[in-house]
Amino acid sequence: MAVCIAVIAKENYPLYIRSVPTEDELRFHYTVHTSLDVVEDKISSVSKALVDQRELYLGLLYPTEDYKVYGYVTNSKVKFVIVVDSSNTALRDNEIRSMFRKLHNSYTDVMCNPFYNPGDPIQSKAFDNMVSTMMVQVS
């Protein structure tokens, strides 16, 4: 389960960001922000050397002491970032994958909604609910 989920536009500004309510919410924003450099690096290195690795899922971007940051890039260059707690060792790679999958499906629905203007912040309730199911529940 994630502690922070973010959707970043192709021009690298946030379309959506949600984190568990904590004292230092800003820290998640910072974490997501810094992860974008790693994403950029991964995409550009792929085009140079590893031509076979053209998967949308980028895997673990970087681990910090407390969190693990995972990334995913759509063909339209929209980035998804998921931050999970490092103590959560039970979470496996294909579970992260399926979370991104869900995120991508839901984002596609948002894009195909004629009332949504591409590039605007995402305010869809359906998207919000889907994200809620993937977040750590804090009671």
Place this chain on the structure above:
Amino acid sequence: ARMADEVLFQFLHNELIQYVYKSAEHGEMENGRCITRLENMGFRVGQGLIERFTKDTARFKDELDVMKFICKDFWTCVFKKQIDNLRTNHQGIYVLQDNKFRLLTQISAGKQYLEHAPKYLAFTCGLVRGGLSNLGVKSIVTAEVSVMPACKFQVMIQKI
């Protein structure tokens, strides 16, 4: 069910043109404005469609890879056939030839309705431009018909 799908799209597309032209004033100026409006509608639809169609594909290698996707997968999903011929000068111009373009097949093949062809192509021009734009390729798309129902779409990539 697939046959019905195709017919529905064609009817909707025809009505779209009727709607845009009926709600406009008459005159040469207006024709251009209607074409632009149809093109813009196509643009937004193309943006959404490409998001859906590329959901399960690997990242594209380069511009040519993107164009091939438009000619094969994109065209098949929308028009139930592939582009018949793709040509490029390798300097940002691509010509997509469709020998039997779906949206022109219901129009008489003679010269009689040739002048009406542009309005049946505007939406598709927008569709291609919108799709490409969402994949990060800025372009200008135009279409021309010499003998119905064959037509050529010219894509000019805008280098930034």
